Amino acid sequence: MRLRLPTTSRDERRAATLAVLIVVLALAAVFFIIDVFADLGEYGLGWHIALELMATVALFISLGLMMLELREMQNRMDSLDRGIRAARGDMAGLIGGFFDRWQLTAAEREVALLMLKGFDNDAIAKLRGVAVGTIRAQSASIYAKAGVDGRAQLFSIFMEELLAEPQATEKGGPEGPPPSS
Amino acid sequence: MAGSVSPAAAAGGGASPRVIPVWDPLVRLIHWSLALVILLNGFVTDPEGELHETLGYVALALVLTRLCWGLIGPRPARLISFPPSPARALRHLGALRAGDRSVHLTHNPLGALMVWNIWATVLLIVATGIMMGSPRFFGVSWVEDMHEILFNWLLFSVILHIAGVIFDTWRTGVPLVRAMIDGKKRIPADRPIE
Numbered sequence: 001m002r003l004r005l006p007t008t009s010r011d012e013r014r015a016a017t018l019a020v021l022i023v024v025l026a027l028a029a030v031f032f033i034i035d036v037f038a039d040l041g042e043y044g045l046g047w048h049i050a051l052e053l054m055a056t057v058a059l060f061i062s063l064g065l066m067m068l069e070l071r072e073m074q075n076r077m078d079s080l081d082r083g084i085r086a087a088r089g090d091m092a093g094l095i096g097g098f099f100d101r102w103q104l105t106a107a108e109r110e111v112a113l114l115m116l117k118g119f120d121n122d123a124i125a126k127l128r129g130v131a132v133g134t135i136r137a138q139s140a141s142i143y144a145k146a147g148v149d150g151r152a153q154l155f156s157i158f159m160e161e162l163l164a165e166p167q168a169t170e171k172g173g174p175e176g177p178p179p180s181s
Numbered sequence: 182m183a184g185s186v187s188p189a190a191a192a193g194g195g196a197s198p199r200v201i202p203v204w205d206p207l208v209r210l211i212h213w214s215l216a217l218v219i220l221l222n223g224f225v226t227d228p229e230g231e232l233h234e235t236l237g238y239v240a241l242a243l244v245l246t247r248l249c250w251g252l253i254g255p256r257p258a259r260l261i262s263f264p265p266s267p268a269r270a271l272r273h274l275g276a277l278r279a280g281d282r283s284v285h286l287t288h289n290p291l292g293a294l295m296v297w298n299i300w301a302t303v304l305l306i307v308a309t310g311i312m313m314g315s316p317r318f319f320g321v322s323w324v325e326d327m328h329e330i331l332f333n334w335l336l337f338s339v340i341l342h343i344a345g346v347i348f349d350t351w352r353t354g355v356p357l358v359r360a361m362i363d364g365k366k367r368i369p370a371d372r373p374i375e
Contacts, residue, residue, distance in 0.1 A: 012206075019206035023214065023246060030242035067207075067253055074205045074255040081202055 011077050018070045022063065029059045094161055102145040111138045115151060116158065203257045203286055204364040211247045212361055215240060215303070219339065223332060234314060241307045244300050257286060263293035270294050277352070283373040284353045286366065292349070295342050302335045 036052045043049065095116065099109050114124045121139065125132040139151075148154050204212075218240045226233040251260035269290040276283075288296055309328040312318040350357045354369040368374060 016206040016210075019210045022207055023210055023243070026242045026246040027239055030238055030245070034238065064249075064253075067250060070205070070207060071254055078202065078255065085199075 011073060015070060015073045015077070018066060018073065022066050022070065025059060025063050025066065029056065029063060032056045032059060091162075095158065098146075098157065102142075104142060104145060108138050108142050108145075111135060112142050112154075115139065115142075115154065198367040198369050200365050200367050201286065202364055203366045204361060205255055205258055206364065207250055207254070208247070208258050209361055209364055211243050211250075215243045215247075216339075218243065219303070219335065223336065234310070237307050237310045240303050244303050244307075247300070263288040263290075263296065265294050265297040266290060267294070282353060284355055284366070284368050286374060289349065292345060295338065295345060299335065299338050299342065302331055302338060306331045306335060 032052070033056060036049065036056060039052060040049055095113070099112060104112060110128070111124055114127065119127065121132055121135045125135045128135070143149060143154065146154055146157065148157065218236050222233055222236045222240070226236060248260070250258055256262060270293070273290040285292075287293075306328060309324050309331065312321075312324050313328060318324045346357050349355075353372060355366050355372075357366075360366045
């Protein structure tokens with residue numbers, strides 16, 4: 001299951017548009033400068049050159065600002081992406097940690113993971129090429145080791161961990177309600 | 182929900198490649214625009230014509246923009262992320278011979294040398310081109326010779342660049358051309374990242 005945030009593709013489109021604008025503006029800036037030099041030879045210093053120079057400076061400033069804007073956008077998308085990947089990695093580590101604690105066998109780990117991914121016993125049996133009875137026995141063993149009495153409770157262990165109050169709230173992070181028991 | 186999940190998704194997160202955004206749109210746009218301009222000015226446009234001259238300035242603008250972007254852009258695009266270091270390139274060559282398969286998120290050290298080489302060559306070609314058009318150097322033969330020699334060097338570099346991309350795609354299993362098109366490197370799960 002891939003987490004895909006709706007903002008990402010819109011940001012990507014905006015970033016691409018900005019990139020095109022930057023290149024067009026850069027082309028314009030180079031040709032403007034060439035023109036300034038050509039005119040300087042023709043007219044010498046004067047109003048014409050002063051105006052052209054001002055336009056060129058404005059071009060460069062907007063070019064710089066657009067580059068900064070694009071950088072901001074890229075950084076935002078990058079940190080979003082990194083956050084999602086970190087969350088994925090954390091979740092995998094968390095699940096692995098529980099499996100270790102319950103001392104699941106290799107086969108049980110795989111079955112438990114497939115259960116968490118939302119497969120029912122029939123589908124897991126088909127995927128692993130074993131009888132449904134085997135899966136049923138293995139899931140019973142998993143429930144026993146985890147100390148739960150069914151699939152829903154197994155899920156709830158991980159959900160609880162995800163929704164748990166973070167130990168130390170990060171700077172700038174949303175403040176949770178005070179713990180109440 | 183169980184029936185709707187494909188077996189491929191069930192295989193687990195471990196086996197699927199990591200998709201990491203590396204090249205921003207500006208880097209990609211400049212890369213392919215520069216490639217197009219080199220192709221056009223090398224083989225299509227009339228070297229004496231105005232279009233050839235204009236495209237030369239376009240190449241100049243592209244490289245200069247890329248250099249600016251290399252100063253203020255996001256990390257993979259930064260020039261300091263891939264300094265032209267022969268020492269690192271040599272070490273990288275040694276690692277290649279030893280069968281190293283690690284993946285570089287930005288350019289690998291050999292690729293970095295090539296990038297700097299191509300930018301410098303393009304800038305020099307533009308410089309000699311502008312000199313050829315200026316009255317002071319008009320018809321001076323060494324400038325024209327330089328322009329030609331540099332272009333041949335650029336062609337050689339581009340061929341080497343493409344060979345390097347093919348080789349590194351084979352070595353690391355990361356489809357590099359695709360990464361330069363959509364910006365994302367798909368890194369096989371078993372490859373270490375440097």
